[in-house]
Amino acid sequence: MSETTPEAVDERLKSEPFFAKMMKRPELGAIAGVILVIIFFALTADSAMFSLSGVINFMTPAAQLGILAIGAALLMIGGEFDLSIGSMVAFAGLFFGVCVVTWGLPLIISIPLTFVFAACVGAVNGNIVIRSGLPSFIVTLAFLFILRGLSLVGLKMATGGSTQLRGVRDTIEGDWLAPFFSGDAFPGLFLWLADNGFVATFKSGAPKVPGIPVEILWFIAIALAATYILLRTPAGNWIFASGGDTTAASNSGVPVNRVKISLFMLTACCAALVAIITVMDAGSTDARRGFQKEFEAIIAAVIGGCLLTGGYGSAIGAFFGSIIFGMVVIGLTYTDFDQDWFQVFLGGMLLIAVLFNNAIRKRVTGER
């Protein structure tokens, strides 16, 4: 029987090169993917794609998806799925539209109300999953249809038969809160940049890019906040623990059920944010809003390194996963390829990402 002396260095350990360390980061796959996609489009696409307006062009859909994907990523790390986020976008959009148009509430009331409403739906989802012990896949699949159907029915009730609720734009005109959720940020800065010749302008002298679309700022802010929560707060540790092993986590005193229900609520709130932004942008809401977004969000999260089994992943990864998504959707229009290749591309990316993540997981856990 031997006692190892405390100062002894384990002779079986090789010093780890920087590259190998990087290999163990969950977001590596997504970053590598971004680089590959950039190289691909740099070779095949019109150079306009990587001009400022081109970048804004693909970052806008990336941001709208990304807000959902980060919520989905946190939930996946916490060990659950939410297939109802796409329908939640439509449902929250309906609620928001009704608040603004039908009830004529100002944004300062409508927006918090929409978030509270979405959080409640998320809590219902979460409670059913936790209390019944059913897989969240099935429960939220049910809600995918329930919420989509409710959105349709609700829209018809609110409009008297139409599946589109118009007039949001006129109602919110001049509301002081509107610029935080719609349009472009920093128009003054871009005007100044254009005047000084730093950015491209139209012949009239107006900048081609009038500002940064607010959803991009929300997207970046949410990615940073989520990363901070995951890596630097006890709540982050609880999320990883809940997803890693429910029994082990609760035996160690992690409030697993509370964590999971909060994550369902957070995901629903992300959907509500996307709903508010897109409804205000379009000026109307309809029942197809957010259609199939749940799959795209989960794909972005998986490309970002989230394991389907939970307990592993990163918000930064989902951030880059969404950017890949935006680049592919928009980038193909800059190339000679048929745009419908997009779906093939997406499926292929998903498959590669899952294989890659699996390999990474084995490395991390040291499985052989």
Added chain:
Amino acid sequence: MTDDSKFHHGDPTAHIHPVVEMKNIEKHFGNIIALAGVSFDVKPGECHCLLGDNGAGKSTFIKTMSGVHKPTKGEIFFEGKPMNFNTPRDAMEAGIATVFQDLAMIPLMSVTRNFFMGREPTKGKGLGKRFDTKFANEVCVEEMRKMGINLRGPDQAVGTLSGGERQTVAIARAVYFGAKILILDEPTSALGVRQTSNVLATIDKVRRQGIGVVFISHNVRHALAVGDRFTVLNRGKTLGTAVRGEITPEQLQDLMAGGQELASLEGSLGGTV
């Protein structure tokens, strides 16, 4: 492993009061009598081994001790006072830490994150309140070093540790969070020879810190290597407690098996069990 190892052995004498004392514990599940009068106590700084074959009631007993089950009959005293734990959480906060066989470890998470899981140290206030990773990493590396394990880094995933090392993380965690009694549920059952000795060495280190260790095992050799006292559980009853040196491995083995049957078996196996 010989009867006499180089481990320090506590000298549990009558004047030291036990931290936990359990008297005539009975536990019934419906018509099944899992425990039929078990008496057991642990003193600070000793390693009390609870031996028993499969189905003897070891698991039920430790679950009673750690607050998972409430005894049907019998009394439990904690530091001299009658205790009544409603949840494992209560027992944990009082200082009874249990390291179950599944260890409550998450392989994909780093050692530090596992170490502080559910009890993360924080710094800052209000919205700035955050997980103090620097402090957590330092503590984790230091505590593991005290137990004789040098981590590659605090961010090393638990999945890359060996079974014995994981066991040690679980023990170090319990000790760091102020355990007075450490219950180890078959800590060596799935380990190789070398890892077993490391875990046994860890148990010895824990005992030296004045913590009472309850070591559950069905392996007589492992028990004899570190144990100060031995209690054998058979068919839900204690068959008595022996002090180290008063009992031979053979006697213990026989007690565990309930006597007769094994004696004849052992003859044909040449004393290898």
